Amino acid sequence: MHRHIRVTAGTILLVLLSSNISRVWAHGFGQRYDLPVPLWLYVTGAAAAVAFSFLVIGLFVRATPGMRTYPRLNLLRFPVGRLLSHPLIPGLLKLISVGFFLLGIATGLIGNQNPMQNLTPTLVWIIWWVGMAYISALGGNLWAVINPWKVLFEVVEGLYRRLSPRGKLFTPFPYPRALGVWPGFVLFLAFAWTELVYEGRAVPVNLAYITLGYSCLTWAGMFLFGKEQWLRHGEAFSLAFGVLARFAPTEIRVTDPAVCATCELDCRDRDGECINCASCFRRAPQEAREWNLRPLAVGLLRHETIPFSMMAFVLLILSTVTFDGFMATPVWARIESALYGLLPSLGGERLMVIQTLGLIAFFLLFLLVYELFGEAMALAVRSTHAWGELARAFAFSLVPIAIAYHLAHYFSFLLIQGQLIIPLLSDPFGFGWNLLGTAGYRLNIGIVGARFVWYTAVIAIVLGHIIAVYLAHVIALRALEDHRLALRSQYPMLVLMVGYTMISLWIMAQPIVESKARPSRTAVATAQGITIPEDALLPTPGTGVFQPVGKGKLAQGKLVYRLLNSLFHDGTRMTVADLLYPYSFAAKWGTRSSADDPAYDPYIARATS
Incomplete structure (x- = not known):
């Protein structure tokens, strides 16, 4: 999500166009940070760390850790665990979730349509999407408890049971197994398109209508196929947060096989374990329930058959967050500019079409590359597995990378723009209220x-890939049952992990690292110079105020900028005035009016001299 304040975006644009100094900028808030070493050293160092971890893991991890024997601590044995699991606590969380769900729709429909003064955009894009992803990955699958679509459906279902002798709303149709999680895949792709491509994604009323439409679709799926089946296969966010929660240090577990025998979800894995099945946990007697602390990422090693649709879903999560970062790179800007000129017939929809094609192409590229490396693994060990079977077996080993990239890409966004929730809770509709005293x-x-953001990104990406290397090695040991074969099978995966580590860091650095190449400039004019139109504007040094240059003025050179205008966060389109704005500030900040001028910035002065 790229929502930049005009001054910041314009100022960065000016410096990028006119400076040859290599430095790092903090994404979205204009603070400068000089890397102590060149970027390529970070990239190669990170790649070397991942490669070294492969050697260490290959030497010392020679047996598959038992999934039944990994250390677990049942929190329900302790008073604090029993307190947190008391029905009042989940009930309160559900009430809060539904309350914010309904409030977000209401503020979107009837509130102030300025995204900075309306609760809905901040609630949807920052607090819910980014925040819940972190909670799921680093805490546990809270979404399975507070999902408002599930909660409201259960309320209606419960009321119907009480009022109707039939007891059931509807006898659901059997869910077609061949569909897998493709319904959830399509809906998550639509969500990613809304987040990354749709120009009206920050307009509150648009988000409200999208939420209502998705709600109707979700409840229809629950009605037709059953609540649990749709949550498992069709509800995009139950799938996404559930995948991330496999990494988390908590799990719920049912120890009585008789409970799972009647589960419609076929929840037990090949080891006979029932883990993170909310349906079974809800029906199980107290003595058969466990709410465990466990090692991080062990949930990604469950011994289960992974369908192609689930592998595609994991790759979709990874590809969309990577595409989000790639859209901020100069490479994408050049691709976008080239395609923009080739599609004049599409008019104002060109950018949306180009970005949509890019989003789909990124997923297809990820899928193709991953399948090819999966086949390379099979060839390395002369495997007799069917086409794609090995690739599917390793799909969940990619989840730590997705979490790491999510952390690297959105962490500063959550910490900075997430603060908007503080004033918006006092004035959610943008009507000028101050309910909690925090509107100011x-x-x-x-x-x-910037330094913290950069090193957080580096550490997260490197650790994510190292964990992925470990998981892939363990899965290979389990699948091939031979240490040498497992090690050999991981050579292609190592190449993939190292390559993606380098690409990830390069993408993360592009919006904040300037190129050393000087911008192209036109040749110096003839001795007579270039006549400047008398209505041309020139910023006054020290104040930045634009003044007409007047008659008879000459210039030594001419530089033409060709820029693609786009929409700001509030839906308004960029104009020429927005391009002039940073020049005014450059003239003000780049000129020292006195020895202690607080507005003077030597970096801007040097960049624009």
Whole structure:
């Protein structure tokens, strides 16, 4: 999600166009940070760390850790665990979830349509999507408890049972097994398109209508195929947060096989374990329930058959967050510019079409590359597995990479723009209220610095890939039952992991690392110079105020900028005035009016001299 304040975006544009100094900028808040070493050293160092981890893991991990014997601590044995699992606590969380769900729709429909003054965009894109992803990956599958679509459906279902002698709303149709999780895949792709491509994604009323439409679709799926079946196969966010929660340090478990015998979801894995099945957990007697602390990422090693649709879903999560980062790189800007000129017949829809094609192409590229490396693994060990079978077996080993990239890409976004929730809780509709006394709160953009953001990204990406290497090695040991074969099978996976580590860091750095190449400039004019139109504007040094240059003025050179205008966060389109804005500030900040001028910035002065 790229929502930049005009001044920041324009100022960065100016410096990028006119500077040859290599430095790092904190994404979205304009703070500078000089890397102590060149970027290529970070990239190669990170790749070397991942490769070294492969050697260490290959030497010392020679047996598959037992899934039944990994250390677990049942929190329900302790008073605090029993307190947190008391029906009042989940009930309160469900009430809060439904309350914010309904409030978000209401504020979107009837509130102020300025995204900065309306609760809905911040609630949807920052608090819910980014925040819930972190909670799922680093805490546990809270979404399975508070999902408002599930909660409201259960309320209606419960009321119907009480009022009707039939007891059931509807006898659901059997869910077609051949569909797998493709319904959830399609809906998550639509969500990613809304997040990354749709120009009206920050307009509150648009988000409200999208939420209502998705709600109707979700409840229809629950009605037709049953609540649990649709949550398992069709509800995009139950799938997404459920995948991320496999990494989490908590799980729910049912120890009585008799409970799972009647489960419509066929929830037991090949080891006979029932883990994170909310349906069974809800029906199980107290003595058969466990709410466990466990090692991180062990949930990604469950011994189960992974269908092609689930592998595609995992790759979709990874490809969409990567595409989000790639859209901020100069490479994508050049691709976009080239395609923009080739599609004049599409008019104002060209950018949307180009970005849609890019989103789909990124997923297809990820799928193709991953399948090819899966086949390379099979060839390395002369496997007799069917086409794609090995690739599917390793699909969940990619989840730590997706979590790492999510952390690297969105962490500063959550910490900085997430602060908007503080004033918006006091005035959710943008009507000028101050219900909680926090409406006057202003964002603290210095809460994290550029250095912190950069090193967080580097550490997260490297650790994510190292964990993925470990998981892939363990899965290979289990699938091939031979240490040498397992090690040999991982050579292609190592190449993939190292390559993606380097690409990830390069993508993360592009929006904040300037190119050393100087921008192209036109040749110096003839001795007579270039006549400047008398109505041309020139910013006054020290103030930045634009003044007409007047008659008879000459210039030594001419530079033409060709830029693709787009929409700002509030839906308004960029104009020429927005391009002039940073020049005004450059003239003000790049000129020292006195020895202690607080507005003077030597970096801007040097970049624009």
